[in-house]
Amino acid sequence: MIGPGTGVRVYLACGRPIYREYRELCRLLEDRGIDENQQPIEIMKFWHWERQQEIPHQRISSYLFAAVARRVVMGEKKIVDRGLINDVRTISTYAPYVDALFIDKRCAALLKEEPLRAELEYKARIFSLNNPDEFLGYLQEIESQTPDEVREYAAMIYGID
Template sequence: MKVLNPKTKANKKGIDEYWLRLFERLDRLCKLQLIVCPDSEYHDNESQVTAFYSELKRMYELLSHGKTFYDKETIKNFQLFEHFTNWLVGKNSVGLELDIDSIVRRGNINSWTGRFIVSVNREINLEAIEALLDLRNQSYSEIEGIFRVWSESKNTDFNHWYKNEVESFGKGTLNMYFRHQQKLYELWNNPEFEDFEALLSSSSVRHVNMMLKVLGKHGVEDDLMKLLKIEEYFKTANFDNLPFLHLSASLFASIARKAAAGRKKPPNRGTMNDIEMISTFLPYCDAMFIDNECASYLNEKPLVDNIGFSTKIFSQARREEFMQFLDGIEQSASQEHIELVTKVYGESWKKPYVTLYKPTK
């Protein structure tokens, strides 16, 4: 954004020309209907806490052209539903059917885009921004505490920490569900109950409610038996083929190993968000450009051998390789395809929109 926006201080000081080349390449490939760059809640949240919300929104909407990922908890629920159902019918070793269209709003992700982008601007909600910053600070405090535990353990076994993360997910999900049930009980039995915010369903509560419904459809009627079955699932299922959990557990296990091996500095404030984003979207993407630290984890053994997906990973450290990858996409397109795009959209359509932030007369 800064390389195109003359209003930014960074633009006036001079920007690495790589980012201009990258924008031109991405914009052209999107217009040639050769790549799709969906936007997501992460784009929205990350841009809200900057001084350039509307400008960043304009950029990611240009490249996504109306293709938006569902929120992370909805995608997790989709995966958990299929994984739990498979386990219930004795097919726990079966991989999930990861259909990209199922997690993207508004139609077929491979459909050609229209000429117009319809966008609605909203007022900046300072309370929402403050809540996002508070959540980020809370997440950072939590990972600082966990990092100290990892450091003190001196246990550098990847599988140990991977298993620990998987078990923590199951225990945490059930604990959150039971806490919510306790709050509901207090509401019904205490006329002076005022903690209504605690009654809002967390993602863990929604996950368990979904599994309770699945069990009901499979003939389990007793409520206690349903909960025992869910507990059994979290204790016995193979979670290597539950993508979001497998990836997040693997990334945290990689950090834990480094902490136990003597790393002094905990991950930065954006790490939790990065891990959430990667573990949610990586299975559905052909390629991702992420920060150097997370890219290094994904390229290290044993994680690199156990990712289970063919997604190509790029970062600042491999940025020219990313450019070559993008160049190869256009080179692989047939002449007939390029000619059809020109026929449908016009010759000027393929020109990158480098004047995106220039004032119109």
């Protein structure tokens, strides 16, 4: 699609995430009174904004996809499957904000590789079936730090004896 008079080309593949994002941005710009002919230009400015790198979701997903690409170039054939996009999206979305994530072995291994380990910052502690004892230790840590009052309320609410 070419924005009329803009010289900006935007490839729109129906059903693709980039298309959905483009359409949503058009809707938001339209709601704010931005002329339809100006929308592609404003969207391109947003997509090329240097501060995009600071958005946790963008940074984490970019690093994960780059790590996957490295593995593919090195000959690993089974790293890309149907669930990979969902895994990356989930990790990128929640890791900056939750205390812990239990994820698949593949993505947990990617997050331990350099430069991901050194350059990505997020709140979540990452667990997988590669480290079940660490996850159990984390749960025991939470349990040991639970105040007695909270335990009493949990017992009342859930009928725990």
